[in-house]
Amino acid sequence: MLTGKEIYRNLRQRIFDVIDAEVLDKLTKQQLSEQISSAVDVIISKERLPVPSLFRADIVKNLCDELTGLGRYNR
Numbered sequence: 419m420l421t422g423k424e425i426y427r428n429l430r431q432r433i434f435d436v437i438d439a440e441v442l443d444k445l446t447k448q449q450l451s452e453q454i455s456s457a458v459d460v461i462i463s464k465e466r467l468p469v470p471s472l473f474r475a476d477i478v479k480n481l482c483d484e485l486t487g488l489g490r491y492n493r
Contacts, residue, residue: 419468420467422473425467425469425473425477426477426480429458429461429462429477429481430481430484432461433454433457433458433461433481437485442485447482447486450482450485450486451478451479451482454478454481454482454485455474455478458474458477458478458481459474462474
């Protein structure tokens with residue numbers, strides 16, 4: 419079973435691999451959050467990952483923070 423950190427890293431890598439930086443600059447914070455949330459939901463569902471909704475919300479917030487330069491998980 420994957421740990422929360424492993425799930426986060428997996429989701430982060432998959433989402434960051436497909437992000438277009440030019441499009442990212444044109445999104446509002448709300449639009450970015452909605453896009454990331456949708457992507458996270460699709461990946462979690464497709465891979466049948468056991469991720470509670472509160473953890474999903476944290477994942478989305480952390481990914482958005484990273485993408486806007488506020489992240490604490492930059493690696």
